[in-house]
Ligand SMILES: CCCCC/C=C\C/C=C\CCCCCCCC(=O)SCCNC(=O)CCNC(=O)[C@H](O)C(C)(C)COP(=O)(O)OP(=O)(O)OC[C@H]1O[C@@H](n2cnc3c(N)ncnc32)[C@H](O)[C@@H]1OP(=O)(O)O
């Protein structure tokens with residue numbers, strides 16, 4: 001029998017290998033079908049990534065997909081626990097939706113290439129000014145190009161079973177473009193995935209797409225309130241989905 005540490009390392013290495021190999025095989029398909037960097041490639045990437053869950057015994061139980069059916073663009077915000085999130089992302093990703101990612105992801109070989117081809121917007125987290133400039137540009141183009149933008153407002157991975165405080169970029173973006181915010185919550189992975197405990201087994205992930213929060217008429221003065229409201233709703237949902245109702249009560 002393998003030790004938990006070896007078992008964990010093998011499973012994570014296999015996940016990374018799957019990502020690297022699938023990206024190398026999918027990139028030429030994206031180039032042939034769509035000719036270059038475009039959000040249309042996300043449909044191809046999604047089809048491939050949706051098969052990954054079977055290798056790891058993961059099941060997704062999704063509710064509220066109808067909440068994505070808003071007219072035109074929107075900002076989607078969700079909790080970010082692990083590199084495994086890419087499976088959960090592709091499980092629910094609506095058409096014409098790009099993600100905001102850290103620019104370091106560009107330098108991960110074939111994975112960087114596929115992420116680039118899928119139209120991911122890269123930001124430099126070390127420079128607030130440049131990140132804000134990129135986000136302001138996105139606010140302009142998302143309306144003209146009719147795309148949704150997926151942001152992880154915690155700004156980094158966090159697998160503690162709770163949320164980190166939200167950064168405000170996504171909410172500035174929503175107010176600048178006057179588009180709704182759609183929160184998406186994934187239940188905590190902690191029962192089946194915990195790198196500190198070398199835990200990575202099969203498991204079930206509950207996903208809930210919450211009703212859109214309108215931003216029409218809001219100004220930059222309202223961004224903090226909008227951020228807080230979204231944070232509270234998502235935290236309550238996270239605890240409800242993950243089975244920690246007492247903590248949800250304490251936070252309200
Ligand atoms: C086929 C096989 C495939 C194999 C599988 C592989 C992959 C699948 C394919 C594709 C999927 C790719 C998915 C990629 C996911 C990547 C996920 C990530 O990388 S998460 C990390 C990066 N994302 C983020 O950081 C987003 C969240 N962060 C923010 O929104 C931040 O606010 C920020 C804009 C980045 C700026 O952050 P910074 O820390 O520098 O500053 P603050 O947030 O503290 O803000 C300072 C200050 O400025 C105000 N502010 C912020 N933004 C704006 C704005 N746009 N306009 C005006 N003002 C702004 C903010 O309010 C603060 O002011 P104050 O404190 O007064 O409120």
Ligand SMILES: CCCCCCCC/C=C\CCCCCCCC(=O)OC[C@@H](O)COP(=O)(O)O
Pocket residue numbers: 015016017019020080082083084085086102105107108109111155156157158
């Ligand atoms: C030639 C270079 C070769 C490098 C090989 C690297 C191989 C990488 C392999 C697999 C990675 C698959 C992961 C898919 C994308 C994951 C996106 C992601 O989850 O990024 C983390 C980011 O959101 C937050 O970063 P931090 O938590 O702040 O850190």
